[in-house]
Amino acid sequence: MRKIIHADCDCFFAAVEIRDNPSLIDKPIAVGGDADKRGVIATCNYSARAYGVRSAMPTAQALKLCPDLILCKGRMDEYKATAAAIREIFFELTDRVEVVSIDEAYLDVTDVAEFQGSATRMAQWLKAEVVKRTGVTISTGVAANKFLAKVASDWQKPDGLFVVTPDQVEDFVIQLPVGRIHGVGKVTEEKLKRLGIETCADLQQKTVKQLTEWFGKFGLTLYQRARGEDYREVVTERVRKSVSVERTYSENITRQDDLDQALDRLLPVLARRYQGYEDRQIRSVFAKVRFADFSSTTVETAFGSELISSVSSTESSDASAEGLSDIVADKQAEYSVAWLKRALFYPLMQEAVSRGSLNIRLLGIGVRLRDPAGPSEQLSLFPE
Template sequence: MRKIIHIDMDCYFAAVEMRDFPQYRGKPLAVGGSSDRRGVISTCNYEARAFGVRSAMASAYALKLCPNLLLVPGRMEVYKAVSQQIREIFSRYTSLIEPLSLDEAYLDVSDCSLYQGSATRIAEVIRSDIFKETGLTASAGVSPIKFVAKVASDLNKPNGQYVVSPDTLMQFVRALPLGEIPGVGKVTEEKLNVLGLKTCADVQQVPLTLLTEHFGKFGAVLYERAHGRDERAIVSHRERKSVGVETTLPKDLHTREACLDVLSSLIPELNRRLGRSASGRRIHKLVVKLKFDDFRQTTIESRAEEPSVRLFESLLSQAFVRAEGRGIRLVGIAAGLVCQSESEQESSAQLALSL
């Protein structure tokens, strides 16, 4: 059994702003784009959440919910620097660190001998170190498996932790609402409810075939999670799988031609990013993403070995049909990258065939 800790910083971007600017403390605060430029909330503090403000919400709508909301632009370089400081704290206790974003990470402390090897105590000390050295609070979940640790880290927020020990794991999982499992969004949860499935205990009573019939590959993942199984190890190094660029538009677009104009402005930036962060990596697909005025989005992709203006235009045209009269508020493009391991396997296979 592993000892997994999931650390999640509390309202991270907003917390950094309140730390650096004391005048923001105690007031509803959000970090995000301007409301008159179609901005979106990145993070908000707990005072703002009391009004219903949430991440990914349109800034204009957030201000309707909370007219006194302080809306400030993000300072990404500062957030990255503090995140690196927190990462260095993690490294004092384990080298098995899997960052999920700037403000959260998995840690495997199975082999850490500090504090008699107690994952609970290690999590407490890590949170204490973070507060002493950055002035920020973090919450933690402790469990033998990854997904439960992630769920647990959210149960005593802010500035708390929750421990699911090996002997309480199955009891915890059985009572867990399916909507709490990472990867189960609102649409999936609604479909599960229609099938009469609301908790992991419910899923434990149905065959795997029922889930795969309705949810494909994710049905198998859901089945495993509902039975308290998650064999995923900590991945301390992740290969970048794609490079992309997108833009939220100041006004909704309603014609394909207008979207194509935006697309043409994104391609040079994509090429620049590919050259900077994916030099030498092979491309295996191109992707176009559109977000509609109701905040739903769609993606279209196609196999390709290099960026192609013509293919991007074709993909966008296909995606635009799905708008069905809705305005377009965001246009994005990306290039999917071949993993180094896959590339090495392919090279080995080609060499074997040539011998």
């Protein structure tokens, strides 16, 4: 059984405008073109929607419906930057990410072992991390396929999380209006209504033969969606650029011993996330710190042959003292983490901390990967 999360930003463009100008909170706002230039609304917040304002509506009409509407000019560069930051959070969880639009994506988390494999807990983490790092809320839906996950993400908007478990599918889909099925536009919805079909329960009463006669190939899709079936895979063409892990702490780190322990806990997580990328060259390693005053700094260093050489020589000395030949596989993994801390991330973390004070709310470490088409020589992150 697959585990799919659909993530959708809430009123994305408007949310970014409110984030950057908090005085707009609770006021009806929209992002769009000027009314005197035949502009249209790109998006609006829920306060504006209460007046009937909608995306793709002419700005002039929107202003008639809501005279107090605050119109913001679009800042696409800022929207793209925020969307990129959100996608990076998605890719911290899984590589199986299908970006549908600037503010929407599917994640296949079937094989993700973190959070004890719970897709619900993963969705909770995504929501918390996105709002923490970008100031934008997302709604998420969790289900066994893309169709159900997308419907679920819209079920409790804004800032919602809705889960459709396998045993709930039958009861969930029968209540759905046919307009909830992706691909059913106004024309198709009207045709379905003329045939006496308004809900998925009504659709279930029709045969595949009837539906394909009426709607061609789309008839099979209607037949399947009415039963909560969707066999589409999450498709991604993205090449991952980095592997990282970061944590925000409920109590700030103010002691060196606590900093060391926090790094000890981050490294095994990074090691697990790195699995499967051993054939990719590492371009650099980095450490990130966010201080109590919310200022942040990142320290990065190239990962090259000189660094590998120094790591290898240090490792050989330690291995001789500890008897590396006697270390079993699980101990070898622990040993790898030990030298990673000493040789790579500990110095970077100390440099980052020196740029502020030992009063830290967030720590992060990671590696940046070279393009797969790069040189064939591979410098391994972990020693053999």
